[in-house]
Amino acid sequence: MGVKRRLLIGAIVALAGVGSAPLDEELSRAAAVAYAAQGSLPYSWGGGHAARPGPSNGTCRGYSGSVTPCPANRTRGFDCSGFTRWVYDLAFGGDVLGPGNTDDHLGRLRRVGVPQPGDLVFYGRPGRTHHVGVYVGGGKMIDAFATGTRIRMDHVSVLHDLLGYYHYRA
Template sequence: MLKLATTVLGAIVVLVVLVAAAVSGVVSAVFGGGDDSANASQPSQAALSDIPGNYLALYRQAATTCPGLDWSILAAIGKIESNHGQSPLPGVHSGSNYAGAGGPMQFLQSTFNSVVERHHIPPGGSTPPSRYNPHDAIYAAAAYLCESGARDERDIYGAIYAYNHADWYVSQVLNQAAQYKQAAANSGDDARPSPQAQQAVNYAQGQLGLPYMWGGNGPDHGHKGFDCSGLTMAAYQAAGIALPRTAQEQYNAGPQVPKGTPLAPGDLVFYGTPSNIHHVGIYIGAGKMIHAPDFGQPVKVDDYRWKGDDYVRASRPSN
């Protein structure tokens, strides 16, 4: 009976989201997000298909409490941590996992208590607030991300890293968030990646932490690590797309992303000059890339633009 009621509620909420998104100015009124919600992204079809309606509404509502935090980041964390509360693993609905985390957003009890003490959790959840209650857990996650750098988009990467101290985790969250956001034409948002591009990004995520190796093509070729173009070649090889070996050849192969067009996860970003490309990375969204930087530095996530860089352009490999 409870499962049926939850399903019906989810369907009603999804209908509300779809109608609200279609009417100018209604999203803010429905979700109570004030001025900031007007700039929030809209759910993609993938989000509407994957996220239970009651969770989608909570992600959108909670994100409005932190200017600069898009709901898709909360939703991506909810997906990775518990599949939006649907995971049967220990700690999601009661108890804790091996690390002591519990609830749909996988909070340590001490961390959850600390967040609740510092921030007001709106009515609508448990009394007192519980990390197992989706309402309380999602609002607490928004508050934690906000104080960790998400407010006003100061440091989205750092905020996610504070939630789980791992570069691979940040990459997964950013990629999942990109899939949940509906691509907006002529906006500063990242474009949606192709399935092959997403496969390339997923492969690159799996190589985080491997050492830089000049001429390295990675473990699949008997090497301990990668150089920059070896990583990009291997990532797209895993996605069924053949790339040339060197960064210059990859730049020449294109096709180049038109200037002014938003980048998409999986785009290759190049540095140097058009005739002398010396570095390449894989864009993963939110201004970040995965790359093999140089000797002594492992494959890692970095900003794809920085002060004084010699960024040239991006390409979007395809079959």
């Protein structure tokens, strides 16, 4: 059974257990898919940015991580924006975030004051964002954090420069 199918099955199971699911069905699916993806794939700089959303080998162009030499071009997985792009593709039934980085994705969303599970959490400042995760409630997010980690849950305070929560509605 493929990774995508296993994650969709896991997402359905996780969704059934979400106690305070948002009213928005797609955001509920996004939170469930992200939750089910924990531990599934490694972080890979530039991973998830092939023509279609999904795990891919990354790139060493622009890499400045602590693991050397750069393992991205031989690591199939996701960087943070590649992961959120894939989660939203599964949840919304299409590549709604499109290719690009966190700044490109931020431009397709609207900021919200009170996040719902499935909204995206961005870090940095407008025009200079550097990280994104999928908010799952309780001050937590699922994200592709850094080289040497796998898809995981982090508290939204894991980084010091939280920009805000952003919402997509089809």
